[in-house]
Amino acid sequence: MTARDARLHAFRSDLADARLKGEVSADRFVTGRPARITASVADIRKAPRPDAGVNTQVLFGDDVLVFEEAEGWAWVQAERDGYVGYVGATMLGAREHAPTHIVAAPRTFLYPGPDLRFPISGQLSMGSTVTVTGAAETRGTHYALLPSGEALIAGHVRPLGDVAADYVAVAEQFLGTPYLWGGTSGFGIDCSGLVQLAMRMAGRNVLRDSDMQAAGLGEPLDPGPDYAGLKRGDLVFWKGHVAIMTDAETMIHANGHTMLVSREGLKDAVDRIGYLYGGPTGFRRP
Incomplete structure (x- = not known):
């Protein structure tokens, strides 16, 4: 078999x-x-x-x-x-209601009703899907209403199918988010979780772990000497790690060095990571 x-x-x-x-x-x-x-x-x-x-x-x-x-x-x-x-x-x-919207802010709060002064009843991460059944306005703030009667800020959700144009810009919203092994949310995220969630918000579902992404996400890329062929959106892989290029020289990644989602120069990262784990194992262009 x-x-x-x-x-x-x-x-x-x-x-x-x-x-x-x-x-x-x-x-x-x-x-x-x-x-x-x-x-x-x-x-x-x-x-x-x-x-x-x-x-x-x-x-x-x-x-x-x-x-x-x-x-x-x-x-x-x-x-x-x-x-x-x-x-x-x-x-x-149970799957009681078909989702209509997705949370598009890195994090948002649930309220027991449409009033930001109410004690919160929960919190949601970007990528969470909800069923919006109505709308309300309180003191000029607009809310989306859920079947439970709870409310969240209307500007923090968008209709399913309304996707971001640039997945890198989505990833950049998570700068400063704590690193969490296995994390996939705005409350804590790891390197491949950042790639997966950012791409999901741009309308592309990809596999979860960095080895899966390195094996089949986009096309292999040879960046040439000094990595001169890289551009925004390209992915750099190490054994067990992945980073997103934000321009030709700089990357963003959730990492155990800063324990945050951080920006770092690619060449600086290659030197720092190589000391313990070796050089990049591959490059891909989604």
Whole structure:
């Protein structure tokens, strides 16, 4: 049988996605149950334990397929990027309303009603999808209303399908955001999460991890001596890391050096990173 990446295909020795029958070995095959993430951000973990490592995250409104639910944990696959892992079962709900809008600000607040003076009832990251059912105005501030009765600032969301023209400009909105291993949100993000979220807002869904992006995102690029052939939007890869060029000489990346999303000169980064991890492993143009 063909080897499958367990990050992107739901299979274990005892249980597997019914779509993989005949392709993987498992004691039992099941059809995934549709569900939707209802938490602001939900960690997808390597194992069904609170101390298990976080591989990635899914956001409010993301759709998943549930293959198993037991002892407070659900084994799921995110429909947007195919990532498989375990989330807390309390973070799942039904797909009751079709999403209409996406959060376009790096972070925003939910209010119990259309008034910014109310104590907040939650917070959402860029990339979260919501169902807007109405509008309201209070003291000149415009709000989008949700089926729950909650409200958020109308200027912080835009209709699905209304995409950004420049994914690099989206990434630049996250400057100063804390670095978080496995993070995919405006509350904390890692290097490949930054690429994925910024590109999503520009209308392009891409795979999650840096090795997946290095293998198939856009076209390979030879930048030539001193990297002179690079331009804004090109991607630079190291082993386990990716950065986005903002111009021919400067890049932006979520990194463990500053523990922030930061700008850095490419040549400075090559020297700094090379000391411990070697030089760039590849360049791609999305």
